[in-house]
Amino acid sequence: MTVRNSAPVQIFPGKGLGFITLGASLHNILTRVKSHPHVYPAIDLSYSSTEPLCKPVVLQLPSNGLRLRFDGPDQRLRLIEVLDFSRVNLVYKSQDVLKNGKTDELATSPQGPSFRHVYNRLFGPSYPGEYVPPSDRSSYGTYVLSYPGVAFSFPLQHSAWSDQCDFVALLSSSAALPATSMSIFQGSSWPEIRMKLFTQPPQGPRFSAVAGKSRDSFADEIEEIHILGAGKLEVIRRASPPLLINLGETTPQDLIAGFGPPDAIYRKHDRRISIHRATGASGGDPLHMSPPPGRAMDIPDTDHSSSNSVTDDSDEETFPSNIGDPTSLPTECFFNYFHHGFDAFISYPTTAGPAFPNSGISDPTPPLSTSQLTVTKLILHGNVPGSYPFNRHRRSRWMIHLDQSGDGLTSETPYDEISGRLRDVWKGYYSNQSEERSTQRPMVLNRGWGDSPESSVEFLGGWEETTARGPRAGPDGQDGGLGNTELFGFPGLLFEVLKNGAVSCLTVY
Template sequence: MLQRPRRRCEGKAMGAIVLDLRPGFGIGPFSLGMPICDAFAQIEQQPNIYDVVHVKYYDEEPLKLDIVISFPDHGFHLRFDPWSQRLRLIEIFDVKRLQMRYATSLIGGPSTLATFVAVYDLFGPTFPGIYDKGRGIYTLFYPGLSFAFPVPSQYTECCHEREAELPLEFPDGTTPVTCRVSIYDSSTDSKVGVGSLMDKACAPPLAAGSLYMEEVHVKLGEELWFTVGGQHIPFGASPQDVWTELGRPCGIHQKQVDQMVIHSASDPRPRTTLCVDYFYNYFTRGFDILFDGQTHKIKKFVLHTNYPGHADFSSYMKCNFVIYGSDFGGSFHQDDNTTKRTITPSTKWEQVKEILGDCGRAAIQTQGSTSNPFGSTFVYGYQNVAFEVMKNGYIATVTLFQS
């Protein structure tokens, strides 16, 4: 778990923030379906509000469980699908810490209890909810929005669907207070709540023509093929070619030092020579392009998986690359026989070795020991490609070059 440092001055009073509630769409600046990098960008824009942030993930198997961004001071967290890294579910787990604005009304926070009656009055009539006897939780559903209410054991008879009257009130005149609010995409008509119901939330479908998670097919030693736009970017292309095909890069920066030149016996440059090569950074598409500083031609592509636990996590969106095993000559066409021999961001290092064979010892990449809390990674080289591998065996980056 990564905890970002507190930015709030000690002793400053901390009141509940107010965020606009958009059932089926999001809350405040966070929208369902947004990539995790966009969520971090929103957090960085408002450091005085989101000053304590926890990032939780399953380090050993990062594709098994959600990546969670949690705001403990404000009582809510964001759940991202681990493969697509898109926001699938927003949960308010401490309603007293977060005040929500719906239309012109407020609910939640320390001053406005989110009782069953208050929720029913604000959001209107709906169908009877679901009572989870094992958890003692009654969940009320609206399109893209649900409220979970704890029910004392002596009042469970009030919660059977056929008998329940809404709004839910107990014989002693009290009404339960919500313990959790879930915001989720309503296009699938799923009912999302606590427990197993939480798993039913999915990120909304991508818009037609969206470039997010576009498959980028690799022809080793030759080119990249972008499947949505149909662009082919070969080695040796110029900056003008790239700009024309892919549009303006998100950033351009010079490569300060070529750290790998010492391993090249054929390179005549002095080992202390500064590198004049430069990168085009396409952060929103998950890759960099390195140009030779003298010829101004593409010499490398760097593809990023954006896994948590890597020093560059949240700097790039995920690149959904597809690399074919050498037995298939780098063909862009796949069938059932070649699917098992493709390398994608989900492929672990042991599987890569099964496809491409053993390549010997790895070079150790430290990424700066003082600024990188995640430790070193390992770089394995093959003809025309190098894989940077994390300690959990997942690929962090893929560097493509011409041997």
């Protein structure tokens, strides 16, 4: 016997179902669902292992009869589907969609709401819907009855269907069965929206908690981050003007003013990569990450961000209470913005990476000696399904502007293409081909070993002996459970790349 959740869930056509709102990020929805295991005991996530950033991500809640579809590039909720009406107590304007045990013909049946109940008591008259003939030998096709923002699917005997029939009389007859599913979407009707469901701009916010609330109460959400070079980043926001971040100049107070207080402050010291910094500084070892001439090697602290939890070499995450006071900040810490999709490394000013050769931007000047803490690195998280730190942050989208044409590389561009373009851009930057090859060999990074599931990273085997990447994964796109990725460096940029070629994380320094 199916047991339904007794708590009523309100239907909001074109907007959402209960707290699940259209336009919300995958990170936001999945985090909230996982926080209530007694309500959502089973969670299934489906995605393309080869193209996780291009194809939709599907979150199924089988115990609740729900299926949620997110677009791949932005990971925002586009479609809510109810597949089993008996597993969720749906309500629309105080009217039950399905009353348990009631079989009255005008109300509902155990399988789902009848057409008469939907038409007479819930949503009222509608324009004719769309009939979909059976694709197999089934005797039933599907009639989709659509209202603005919501649609129901009714099985209909194919032999009874006719373009000339009155659809109200047809669906009220014995030839039609109760609804088998319901969809909530953004649009005037299902036929009008289905072809652009995953491409039209969502109207709702990524963070469902701010839906229907004043914008003044929350920091404006980030749409995209434009990487201009020379340590300059332009942050495109949903409703506010763009915000410029200058590495080595932007202060923690500037971040708080633009993005609100961080979700956490994190300080970590991992001595295991200090050997790479020391060796690179000698100038005789190829482990440096393509620094400007004369600069010592400095691996941009990817292992210090919030994609890792506490270890013996770490200070615990501390949630901010008095961040407005700069004296309360630990030296060299991270501001973790999980809901914005990035971490900012707070340290004493350093010289940012060089400008792109054809960008029209001047190279940065060395900073003056100062005790003022600034943002020196920005870590942009891809939240790629299948990656080890998946769902620690919501997805951060970015674009690298290589020149003044407006064309660039995006967070969805496969790394093979990114690497090819950047090699061309920096072709004249290296003194010889040997230096170019030595600075672009990947370092293998493992996030899967340690005492806890989110332990600090391990470097495996140093740099590979060849720049040829070759096959990066098996047929399922997995790496055997180690959580291995590879780090590839270019001036001012460090890419963490999965075996399927997706960029899991980009550090700008």
